[in-house]
Amino acid sequence: EVQLVESGGGLVQPGGSLRLSCAASGFTFSGYWMSWVRQAPGKGLEWVANIKQDGSEKYFVASVKGRFTISRDNAKNSLYLQMNSLRAEDTAVYYCATWERWLQFVHWGQGTLVTVSS
Amino acid sequence: EIVLTQSPGTLSLSPGERATLSCRASQSVTSSYLAWYQQKPGQAPRLLIYGASSRATGIPDRFSGSGSGTDFTLTISRLEPEDFAVYYCQHYGTSWPFGQGTKVEIK
Numbered sequence: 001e002v003q004l005v006e007s008g009g010g011l012v013q014p015g016g017s018l019r020l021s022c023a024a025s026g027f028t029f030s031g032y033w034m035s036w037v038r039q040a041p042g043k044g045l046e047w048v049a050n051i052k053q054d055g056s057e058k059y060f061v062a063s064v065k066g067r068f069t070i071s072r073d074n075a076k077n078s079l080y081l082q083m084n085s086l087r088a089e090d091t092a093v094y095y096c097a098t099w100e101r102w103l104q105f106v107h108w109g110q111g112t113l114v115t116v117s118s
Numbered sequence: 119e120i121v122l123t124q125s126p127g128t129l130s131l132s133p134g135e136r137a138t139l140s141c142r143a144s145q146s147v148t149s150s151y152l153a154w155y156q157q158k159p160g161q162a163p164r165l166l167i168y169g170a171s172s173r174a175t176g177i178p179d180r181f182s183g184s185g186s187g188t189d190f191t192l193t194i195s196r197l198e199p200e201d202f203a204v205y206y207c208q209h210y211g212t213s214w215p216f217g218q219g220t221k222v223e224i225k
Contacts, residue, residue, distance in 0.1 A: 035214070037163075045155070045163060045206055047214035061213070095162055102169060104153035104208060108162035 002026040002107045004096050009112030016086050022079040022096030030074040033099040036081050038092035086116045124217035130225040137194040139220045141207030146187045151210040154192045158203045
């Protein structure tokens with residue numbers, strides 16, 4: 001059974017940093033693109049970032065470029081999102097998900113809440 | 119950059135009724151990369167439809183997708199109590215945008 005478990009969320013002050021992790025199991029992690037998708041409270045889904053299987057390609061939504069970094073450790077079956085210079089508008093539940101070209105976002109974690117507030 | 123606009127924002131229907139949800143793209147998109155998701159309160163989204171019209175694993179056949187170019191539709195033929203939720207369309211092209219969602223609520 002595919003499992004994605006996010007961690008690392010919490011309360012952080014504006015301008016601060018946070019690192020999210022996603023532990024994957026039940027599938028060949030190194031064979032999949034991975035993604036972060038977020039959802040602000042009471043709002044819709046917003047794609048944040050994608051990373052290719054070997055980490056050689058990375059893509060970000062415009063609003064986080066230069067502030068967020070996505071990375072992965074295939075040996076540890078883990079995905080990461082380093083978030084710097086956080087803003088109030090980054091407050092959201094952050095989901096990790098698998099992405100496939102023909103299927104899109106197939107498997108999702110349960111999410112971790114990031115709150116940016118003073 | 120492609121923008122996906124979903125309508126209506128809210129659909130009020132009774133169990134057993136047919137639901138028709140629309141997703142319109144700001145320019146023509148590849149239907150192969152158009153997906154639909156269902157999200158219930160407090161849960162992660164679930165993939166329903168990929169390639170505009172193919173059901174994902176385990177999705178009941180009352181869910182169907184159609185469309186091409188700029189106009190796509192998700193149809194739920196007969197609403198079951200568990201189908202009342204928010205539905206999102208999403209496309210992959212030069213980015214991975216989602217529509218803003220349609221809430222299907224009990225009338």
